[in-house]
Amino acid sequence: MSNADHLLVDVAAMVESEHCNQMSLTVVAGGAVITGRLAPEAVWRQRVAEVLKDSDRLGPFSSIFMAPSPDSRPDQDVPPTHLHFHVARILQGNIGIPETGGMYRIAIEDVSAWTVGDFSYSDH
Numbered sequence: 001m002s003n004a005d006h007l008l009v010d011v012a013a014m015v016e017s018e019h020c021n022q023m024s025l026t027v028v029a030g031g032a033v034i035t036g037r038l039a040p041e042a043v044w045r046q047r048v049a050e051v052l053k054d055s056d057r058l059g060p061f062s063s064i065f066m067a068p069s070p071d072s073r074p075d076q077d078v079p080p081t082h083l084h085f086h087v088a089r090i091l092q093g094n095i096g097i098p099e100t101g102g103m104y105r106i107a108i109e110d111v112s113a114w115t116v117g118d119f120s121y122s123d124h
Contacts, residue, residue: 004081004108011116012080012108016040021086028113029106035118036088036101042068044084048103082107091119 015023015038026035039047049065052058085104089096 005111005114008083008108008111008114009079012038012083016080019043024116024118025083025085026115026117026119027083027106027111029110033091033119034085034088034104034106035091035096036085036104037118039084039086041080041082041084044086044103044105047086051103080108083111 011023011025015021019040019042021037021039021043023038024036025038026033028034045065049062052062052065083104083106085102085106087101088104089098089101091097
């Protein structure tokens with residue numbers, strides 16, 4: 001989308017302000033269908049940092065994700081620009097990739113369609 005959907009921005013802002021990770025959402029971005037739960041950016045960054053820290057090769061990158069986001073300063077009222085998914089899957093046909101769920105960051109302006117809730121999939 002050339003202009004971010006204000007309703008979707010409001011959903012993302014509520015997730016950020018409530019520090020809640022129970023909002024299920026499915027979006028279409030760049031032709032991919034991604035389904036999962038939204039997380040506040042700080043929670044998402046912490047989880048990504050934990051995963052990277054445990055990796056021999058990628059451990060040094062964990063510090064990037066542990067640093068606070070420039071947009072997350074408490075003295076600013078900046079609307080969110082990205083959705084932060086955890087336990088998310090890219091849907092392809094009747095399967096979800098990855099099987100265990102992944103961590104995705106998607107620019108709100110790149111979302112062409114969305115719906116509340118996550119889609120079921122079959123990994124058979």
